[in-house]
Amino acid sequence: MAGFAGLGRRLVQMIPIIIGITIVSFVLIRIVPGDPATLILGNHYTPEAAAAINTNLGLNRGILYQYWVFVKSALSGSFGHSYSIGDSVGHLIWQGLGRTLFLIVMAGIFTAALAIPVGLYAGLHRGRIFDQTTRVLLLVGYALPGFLLGVLLILVFGVKIPILPINGFGDGFLGHIQHLILPSITLAVPFSAVLVRSLRASVIEAMTADYVTTALLKGIPWHRVVSRHILRNAGMSVVVVFGVNLAFLVGGTVVIENVFSVPGIGSLLVSSVSTRDYPVVQGLTLVFAVFVLLVNLLTDMVHVAIDPRLAVA
Numbered sequence: 001m002a003g004f005a006g007l008g009r010r011l012v013q014m015i016p017i018i019i020g021i022t023i024v025s026f027v028l029i030r031i032v033p034g035d036p037a038t039l040i041l042g043n044h045y046t047p048e049a050a051a052a053i054n055t056n057l058g059l060n061r062g063i064l065y066q067y068w069v070f071v072k073s074a075l076s077g078s079f080g081h082s083y084s085i086g087d088s089v090g091h092l093i094w095q096g097l098g099r100t101l102f103l104i105v106m107a108g109i110f111t112a113a114l115a116i117p118v119g120l121y122a123g124l125h126r127g128r129i130f131d132q133t134t135r136v137l138l139l140v141g142y143a144l145p146g147f148l149l150g151v152l153l154i155l156v157f158g159v160k161i162p163i164l165p166i167n168g169f170g171d172g173f174l175g176h177i178q179h180l181i182l183p184s185i186t187l188a189v190p191f192s193a194v195l196v197r198s199l200r201a202s203v204i205e206a207m208t209a210d211y212v213t214t215a216l217l218k219g220i221p222w223h224r225v226v227s228r229h230i231l232r233n234a235g236m237s238v239v240v241v242f243g244v245n246l247a248f249l250v251g252g253t254v255v256i257e258n259v260f261s262v263p264g265i266g267s268l269l270v271s272s273v274s275t276r277d278y279p280v281v282q283g284l285t286l287v288f289a290v291f292v293l294l295v296n297l298l299t300d301m302v303h304v305a306i307d308p309r310l311a312v313a
Helices: 002-030 036-044 047-057 063-076 089-124 129-143 146-160 172-207 210-217 222-259 265-274 278-306 308-312
Strands: none
Touching: 002 063, 002 278, 036 047, 063 278, 089 129, 089 172, 089 222, 089 265, 089 278, 129 172, 146 172, 146 222, 172 222, 210 222, 222 265, 222 278, 265 278
16 A cells, blocks of 8 residues: 555656646747747748648747647647648657657667676676776767767668668568667667666675675575675666666657657657747657656666665655
C-alpha cells in the first residue's frame, strides 16, 4: 500500500510540472520573430488564408485565450491541426513516436551491451592497460559532438564501406533495425561513456567494502563474489545514472534523427519550429516532457525495487 501511495504522490507532483512546461513552451514559441501565418503558407500566402490561420490559432485573440485553446486541444488528445503539413497533430505525433521509441530502445540496448562489461572489467582491473585505454577512448567519444560522430559514421559505413543504410526508417522489423544501427550507435557512444565511468567507480568502491572481504574469507569463489556482491551493489547507482541519462537521450534524438533523416518526432519538431507551426511544437514539447518525467519515475521505481530501504524515505 505504501508503494501505491508513493506512486500516486509522484504522479500528482508531476501535474504542476507539466503545467509549467506547457506555459514555458507556449511563451517561447511566441517570442520567436516572424509571422506564423507567413511562414506556414509560404508561396501560397494570401491575406484570407493568413486571417483563417490566425483565427484558428487564436492569434487575433488575447494570450490567455490562445493558451486555453492549446490546453483544450491537449486534453482532447488531438493537439490541434498542423497547417504546414495538413494533418492532425495527434496523428503526426503518433506516427513519429513509435520510430523515436524504437531508436531510443536500440540505443539503450547498445549502451548496456557496451557499458556493463567494459565498466565492470575496467573497475575490476583498475589502473591496467585496458582501464586506461578505455577511459581515454570513452572520453573522446563523450567529447565528440553527436552530429559530428554521426557524419563520421555515415562517411565510413555509408560511403567508404557501404554496408549500412544511412537514412530513413526502413521497411519491416529487420529493416528498421538495419536503418537505425548507425543512429543508435551515435546516441550510445556518449551515453556509454557516462555509464562506464559510473559503473567503474561503483565497482572500485564495492571491492573495498567489508561484505566483499567477508565473502572472500568464507571461501566464496571470486566469480560469485563479483556477480552477487560487487555487481549487484554497484548496479544500484548505475540504474539511477542510466535512467537520468536515458531522459537526456530523448533530447539527443532531435539532432540525430535529422542527421540520419529518421522520420521521428525529433525531426518533426525541428521542421515545425522552422515553420512556426504552433500546434505541432507545443504538442511535441508536451510529449517530450511527459516522456522524460515518466522515465524518471520508472527509474525511481526500479531503484526502490533493487533497494527496498529507499521506499521508507
